Amino acid sequence: MTRLHADELAIDAALVRRLLARSLPTYADLPVRPLLASGSTNALFRLGDELLVRLPRQPGGTAAIEAEARWLPVVAPALSVATPEVVAVGEPAYGYREKWSVTTWLDGTTPPASPVTDTDSLADDLARFVAQLRDAAVPDAAREDPAVSSYRAGPLQAVDVDLREAAELCRAIPDLDLDLDRVLVVWESALAAAPPAHSAVRWLHGDLFTENLLVHNGRLAGVLDFGGLAVGDPTVDLVVGWEALDPQGRAAFRRHLRVDDATWLRGMAWALLVAVLTFPYYWQSMPMRCAARASMARSVLREAS
The missing domain is CATH 3.90.1200.10 (Aminoglycoside phosphotransferase (APH), C-terminal lobe)
Incomplete structure (x- = not known):
């Protein structure tokens, strides 16, 4: 995983598997693979075919994980476009001190980096x-x-x-x-x-x-x-x-x-x-x-x- 921050937390697929086994054993047997397009806030790992694991890259990231889990279900019903569903929030362990989440996977592609003409x-x-x-x-x-x-x-x-x-x-x-x-x-x-x-x-x-x-x-x-x-x-x-x-x-x-x-x-x-x-x-x-x-x-x- 590319290091983006001076206080970047150590995260890899092995840690994700251990966290799942400890906090969310229901998903522990699903394959875990890192996404190349991980964001700057969270490291992203595909979990099976239908789920995504999101782990904060920096200390203090728990606040955003908890806020999303609490408030996205409140606003999502008002939206006509698909949004991820927070399936579960996992607990810190094994030296990783932040909460993390499992969400549903959404299909689609990211728009190009520069505007296209047919928009x-x-x-x-x-x-x-x-x-x-x-x-x-x-x-x-x-x-x-x-x-x-x-x-x-x-x-x-x-x-x-x-x-x-x-x-x-x-x-x-x-x-x-x-x-x-x-x-x-x-x-x-x-x-x-x-x-x-x-x-x-x-x-x-x-x-x-x-x-x-x-x-x-x-x-x-x-x-x-x-x-x-x-x-x-x-x-x-x-x-x-x-x-x-x-x-x-x-x-x-x-x-x-x-x-x-x-x-x-x-x-x-x-x-x-x-x-x-x-x-x-x-x-x-x-x-x-x-x-x-x-x-x-x-x-x-x-x-x-």
Whole structure:
């Protein structure tokens, strides 16, 4: 498994088998094989033909595993697209100190790293997903649960310093083809137009990028990884429009969601923030992710011109 973090936990198929045998013996005899496309948050292992094991890569990952197990069943009934079902949550053992989960396996393929030209159907499906999640009822318990609180659900002003520090780090990346001065101009325009606090109390995915989407025949077949599920301002979920869709598809996406100018500008700013934070951290370890984020950021800058 490729090491992505300085505090990366030791995880391999042998550990997964031991954890299953101890915590979930019902699944212990199923074949276990690592997925090459493991994410940056969780190491992924196929379990038989119908299941997936997800283990946090870093200390503290238990919180996202528990939050997903608690709240995904609450929001999933409001969604018309397939989402993984959390079958079980396993306990720490054998020196691995985090909880982990077994979910159902969803078929489909990940969209390409850069937008394709025929995206109208995908735009409709993505808009429907964002709207359904945004409009799902938020129980009082979720409003009070810190596990579904995220910086991505808050105001842009709270991450202004992070954007500026990351942009400076990006200037030291020689092969990064991105106008960072223009990034700051667009960011400052969004800050000026954004309210200093948010009053929205809506569900959001929080990590709605192509690596967490599944498509089949040009349609959205599934949405993965609800570990970033949060309650607050759902504007950050608009970022998928710049990563997954071409300009025509993006216009349809915006039209279906009825997004006003100020909110659309904040969505652009979130796309730039996520991209700029990605480059210094993952430039060497996850080049495909960085390429997708760079393409997304350039799409934002072209639209903002």
